[in-house]
Amino acid sequence: MTPIALRPADVGATVVRGIAIMTLAMLIVPAMDVLAKLLTRAMPAPEVAFGRFAAQLVVSVVIGVAMGEGRRLIPPNFGGHVLRSLCLAATSLLFFSGLAVMPLTDALAIAFAEPMILTAVSPWLLGETVGWRRWSACGVGFVGTLMIIRPSLQIFGLAALLPLGAAFTFAGYHVMTRRLSGQGSLVAVQFATGLVGTAALGVGVLGGSLAGVIGGPLVWPSADGWIVFAAIGALSFVTHGMIVKAFEFAPAAVLAPFGYLEIVSATALGFLVFGDFPQTPTWAGIGLIVASGVYIAHREAMRRRPAPSSPRL
Numbered sequence: 001m002t003p004i005a006l007r008p009a010d011v012g013a014t015v016v017r018g019i020a021i022m023t024l025a026m027l028i029v030p031a032m033d034v035l036a037k038l039l040t041r042a043m044p045a046p047e048v049a050f051g052r053f054a055a056q057l058v059v060s061v062v063i064g065v066a067m068g069e070g071r072r073l074i075p076p077n078f079g080g081h082v083l084r085s086l087c088l089a090a091t092s093l094l095f096f097s098g099l100a101v102m103p104l105t106d107a108l109a110i111a112f113a114e115p116m117i118l119t120a121v122s123p124w125l126l127g128e129t130v131g132w133r134r135w136s137a138c139g140v141g142f143v144g145t146l147m148i149i150r151p152s153l154q155i156f157g158l159a160a161l162l163p164l165g166a167a168f169t170f171a172g173y174h175v176m177t178r179r180l181s182g183q184g185s186l187v188a189v190q191f192a193t194g195l196v197g198t199a200a201l202g203v204g205v206l207g208g209s210l211a212g213v214i215g216g217p218l219v220w221p222s223a224d225g226w227i228v229f230a231a232i233g234a235l236s237f238v239t240h241g242m243i244v245k246a247f248e249f250a251p252a253a254v255l256a257p258f259g260y261l262e263i264v265s266a267t268a269l270g271f272l273v274f275g276d277f278p279q280t281p282t283w284a285g286i287g288l289i290v291a292s293g294v295y296i297a298h299r300e301a302m303r304r305r306p307a308p309s310s311p312r313l
Contacts, residue, residue, distance in 0.1 A: 018250025022258045025242035030266035032235040033095075034273055035228050040100035043219035046208060047241055049092040050201040051221070055233025057194030063237065064187045073191040075184025084176035085196035090169040093201065098162035100215075102152065103276035105267045109148050109286045110163035112260070115293045116141040117171040126174050137292040144288025147281055186244055190237055257294045 032052075039048045064073050075081050098107045116138040123130050145164070153162035184192070208214035221229060246255055263286060270276040278286070 015250040017177050018246045018248070018255060019258060021249065022246035022255045023261055025239045025246065025260065026259055026261040027265045028235065028242075029262055030104065030108070030269050032232050032239070032267045033230050033266065035107070035235075036096050037099045037104060037274070039228055040096060042225065043221070044205075044215045044217075045097040045100045046093055046201065046214045047218055048203045049089070049096045050139050050198065050205045051229045052092055052096075052232050052236065053089060053194050053197030053201055055194075055229045056190060056236045057233075058252045059230075059233040059237045060187055060190040060194050064191060067187060069185065069187050072185065073188050075180075075188040075192055077180060077183050078178060078181050078192065081184070081189065081192040082177065084173055084180060085193045086200055087169050087173035087176060089197040089200050091166045091173060092197070093204075094162045094166035094169060097215075098159060098166065099234060101156050101159045102163070103278070104270040104274065105263065105276065105278050105286075106148060106152055106160075106282055107163040108125060108263060108266045109154070109278075109282065109289060110160070111147060111167045111170065112263070112286075112289045112293065113141060113145045113164060114167040114174070115296055116145075116289075117167055118174055119296055121171060121175070128169045134296055137295045141289050141292030141296075144285040149284030149290065151279070151281060153212050186241055191239065242304070257297050260293060307309050 002050050036052065039051070061070075061073070064070055095107065095111060098110075119130055119134055119138055149160055149164065180189075205214060205218070209218050267278065
């Protein structure tokens, strides 16, 4: 049977749908960071990161069983998913630790260095070619990152580098995500992430607590704390699913710039919940980071565009 080709109008509508889903997801994601920051007021950040993955594990098991996928929760190439999940666990640990002492918008803006880091490592880890234009964009974005980090170092000390560390580990997470594309259902991938993150951070939190190096004693969550953890797990599952769905409707290069909408809701929520609002130098740094990220996405689209075919004579 010959597949039915989509008309241009249908393709356009599909892409718009993907953009709409991506936009909504990016506006929702910072709510999870706000909840995590609230929890760090009452318990150590590593414990909050552990709870985030434990909640995701529970949510993915419940949804997997409800969907009849209880026996298919282990994705293929599980070793690769373990490495991918460890990168995400490290990202949450570093980012939540930074959130404990920094404004949400500042920490998120520093973590936005991830696309530049991914571009920089892609020649070695993904075998991709990076031209001078994308290298230049990485340099501009790095300058923007420094504009945010320098005053933050004076105010918050070395903790200001934690979101930058999260950007590096998140780049590793995206490298593994590209390599594992299509290996396992969404629920199975979420289950593997929750399982590995819970196990790794559980061991780390327990060991760190015994050694006295996690920033405070472990705290049993209050009734409100359990509700917040459940909300974090649900938000993690839902937003990740929305992002995956968005990429089914629209190309990655089209959706990439919309990831920076996260800074909009992060700024609004940071101001409404914590009374934080970025200073002028921070906005200047954010502008450079966003501009470089959008340009990198543009160059990615140009690089992946098929070359025009030669006319037949």
